[in-house]
Amino acid sequence: MPRSGFRWRLGTEGVVVEHVNSMGLCIDLRLPLDRFCMELRHETRRRVTGIFGISGSGKTTLLELIAGLRGGATGRIAFGGELWMDSEAGVFLPPEKRNIGYVPQEHLLFPHLSVKGNLEFARKRALERGLDFAWVFANVTEVLELGPLLERRAGELSGGEKQRVALGRALCSGPSLLLLDEPTASLDSALRLRILPFLCKVRDRFDLPMLVVSHNPMELQALCEEVVAINSGRIVASGVPVEVFSQDTMLSGMQSYGLQNIVPCVVERHGAHSSYLRAGKSGDGPCLCAPFCGHRVGESVLIAISASEILVSLSAQHGLSARNCIPARLLRMRNVGHMMSLLVAIHHSLPPLAVELNPDAADELALREGSDINLIVKSSSLHVC
Amino acid sequence: MNANEAEAAFEAVRNTLAWAGLSMLIVMIPGCLLAYHLARSDFFGKRVISALVSLPLVMPPTAAGYLLLRLFADNGPLGRKTLGVDLGILLDWKGVVLACSLMSMPLVVRTARLSFEGVNPRFEAMSRTLGRGRMRTFCTVTLPLAGRGLLAALILGFTRAVGEFGASVVLAGNIPGRTQTLASAIYSAQQAGRQFQADILLCVALFLGFVAIYASERLSLALGNGGRRG
Numbered sequence: 001m002p003r004s005g006f007r008w009r010l011g012t013e014g015v016v017v018e019h020v021n022s023m024g025l026c027i028d029l030r031l032p033l034d035r036f037c038m039e040l041r042h043e044t045r046r047r048v049t050g051i052f053g054i055s056g057s058g059k060t061t062l063l064e065l066i067a068g069l070r071g072g073a074t075g076r077i078a079f080g081g082e083l084w085m086d087s088e089a090g091v092f093l094p095p096e097k098r099n100i101g102y103v104p105q106e107h108l109l110f111p112h113l114s115v116k117g118n119l120e121f122a123r124k125r126a127l128e129r130g131l132d133f134a135w136v137f138a139n140v141t142e143v144l145e146l147g148p149l150l151e152r153r154a155g156e157l158s159g160g161e162k163q164r165v166a167l168g169r170a171l172c173s174g175p176s177l178l179l180l181d182e183p184t185a186s187l188d189s190a191l192r193l194r195i196l197p198f199l200c201k202v203r204d205r206f207d208l209p210m211l212v213v214s215h216n217p218m219e220l221q222a223l224c225e226e227v228v229a230i231n232s233g234r235i236v237a238s239g240v241p242v243e244v245f246s247q248d249t250m251l252s253g254m255q256s257y258g259l260q261n262i263v264p265c266v267v268e269r270h271g272a273h274s275s276y277l278r279a280g281k282s283g284d285g286p287c288l289c290a291p292f293c294g295h296r297v298g299e300s301v302l303i304a305i306s307a308s309e310i311l312v313s314l315s316a317q318h319g320l321s322a323r324n325c326i327p328a329r330l331l332r333m334r335n336v337g338h339m340m341s342l343l344v345a346i347h348h349s350l351p352p353l354a355v356e357l358n359p360d361a362a363d364e365l366a367l368r369e370g371s372d373i374n375l376i377v378k379s380s381s382l383h384v385c
Numbered sequence: 386m387n388a389n390e391a392e393a394a395f396e397a398v399r400n401t402l403a404w405a406g407l408s409m410l411i412v413m414i415p416g417c418l419l420a421y422h423l424a425r426s427d428f429f430g431k432r433v434i435s436a437l438v439s440l441p442l443v444m445p446p447t448a449a450g451y452l453l454l455r456l457f458a459d460n461g462p463l464g465r466k467t468l469g470v471d472l473g474i475l476l477d478w479k480g481v482v483l484a485c486s487l488m489s490m491p492l493v494v495r496t497a498r499l500s501f502e503g504v505n506p507r508f509e510a511m512s513r514t515l516g517r518g519r520m521r522t523f524c525t526v527t528l529p530l531a532g533r534g535l536l537a538a539l540i541l542g543f544t545r546a547v548g549e550f551g552a553s554v555v556l557a558g559n560i561p562g563r564t565q566t567l568a569s570a571i572y573s574a575q576q577a578g579r580q581f582q583a584d585i586l587l588c589v590a591l592f593l594g595f596v597a598i599y600a601s602e603r604l605s606l607a608l609g610n611g612g613r614r615g
């Protein structure tokens with residue numbers, strides 16, 4: 001059996017996982033559950049894939065099947081050219097042989113160990129995989145800011161701290177695939193926005209394939225290159241996050257959240273009452289004005305803009321109090337019930353934004369796919385995380 | 386109380402502690418493994434095994450002793466004539482240890498099972514995703530998390546063995562210096578009217594019992610939030 005297709009290497013920017021062969025994750029599974037029969041077939045070569053679905057749609061079950069913590073399914077799972085499960089051939093690789101980093105929803109930090117003990121739990125495996133453990137440990141501790149917590153016990157940590165330690169423990173084990181189960185679901189909304197940048201840092205610093213399960217579209221948009229939406233154990237949509245989430249079949253599952261756009265930005269300068277950000281990972285997009293934030297100039301941040309808080313105008317407006325007027329091109333228009341969902345491009349390096357509009361307004365403005373428009377956004381509608 | 390009486394009392398206490406300790410050495414490991422399986426897996430005959438193990442707890446101890454006596458009697462299934470070898474159980478300290486082991490087994494298994502059931506199995510699953518196999522996970526995650534409960538099981542089992550009377554008297558008799566235990570020494574002293582010796586032994590019994598119950602209460606208090614806390 002070939003070794004896993006990813007190999008860890010120390011790079012100048014962080015730990016780099018080399019794709020020895022670019023075989024991604026292939027799943028083809030059937031599993032009868034209480035209320036439905038799970039039937040999934042998907043192959044992904046993207047580095048960060050999101051699994052989206054409302055609770056009870058089978059997301060966590062899928063993750064447990066991939067981790068090898070649950071049996072009873074028929075079909076096969078392969079990752080990086082290595083067969084993990086094949087019910088026909090009778091192959092079932094136990095979880096300890098799959099080299100995964102699993103971050104469960106309830107964190108499951110070992111209560112009898114300190115934070116340091118938790119992080120060092122998989123030291124042996126990391127060493128067996130040829131990693132310089134001290135180096136990885138130092139790196140993980142730095143990225144996730146775990147230094148001050150090392151001597152504490154798991155029971156003494158807050159929710160957000162537990163999440164970071166659980167993430168750190170998985171990373172310290174030198175996994176070739178990171179599985180995140182609802183990484184922010186157990187946190188309140190303020191904490192959720194605080195944890196998201198850590199997840200992005202992990203994604204960027206550790207070049208590691210990730211599978212993120214979530215019922216929160218915002219989180220998946222911020223993290224993933226590809227989203228697979230599942231419902232009642234079946235795949236109902238897959239593709240680039242914003243496209244998946246702007247489909248009408250998806251919207252019913254997201255009512256409680258509304259559709260959020262996540263835009264990576266770089267802090268350009270601070271004014272007296274506002275902060276000015278450049279959109280785009282490298283900061284080459286349009287300038288955005290947000291409420292004053294405490295981030296350093298040059299720091300990368302994420303901003304969330306609700307699709308329903310964006311106005312559309314045909315001309316660059318004067319005499320409006322809104323601080324942002326962003327030129328954009330209308331890519332696609334879809335009617336979703338009594339709402340019109342638009343996809344608009346603001347910059348070539350950024351994924352398109354979703355905008356929600358009243359269909360009558362769209363008629364009145366005579367919007368067409370391909371027309372040039374302006375997006376009007378109040379600075380207070382930009383939530384910096 | 387003359388020097389001989391004191392010597393006999395001291396010997397009974399010393400022997401009792403040694404035999405109870407030895408029976409714990411015999412019972413703890415198989416008892417914990419059985420308890421772990423009863424707590425974690427579902428297998429055919431699980432309830433029957435669970436009931437059989439608990440049986441000595443609800444049987445009259447003399448009945449259990451008589452059962453052992455029949456098993457190890459010369460003509461019994463494990464007796465001298467059947468096996469062709471004399472195991473030397475009857476009227477010997479080995480008989481006391483056997484009786485102590487049998488009678489403390491239910492307490493050990495039941496307490497250990499409760500403490501294993503108190504360990505969230507997801508911690509074990511987590512350990513396996515981090516590359517540790519079943520055995521290492523059991524030793525490095527399950528045992529430490531169940532540790533306090535297992536210690537409580539050990540203490541309860543040990544005190545049950547120290548207090549053992551009915552089964553060991555039937556199987557091994559009450560021979561001073563040879564098979565006499567703390568319990569049977571008190572009985573003998575009281576029967577023979579050696580009141581002072583009985584009082585001394587009573588104090589020893591009270592002391593041992595109090596220490597054990599106090600310690601296990603403290604441990605089981607801590608057991609409630611031992612493994613579940615995440």
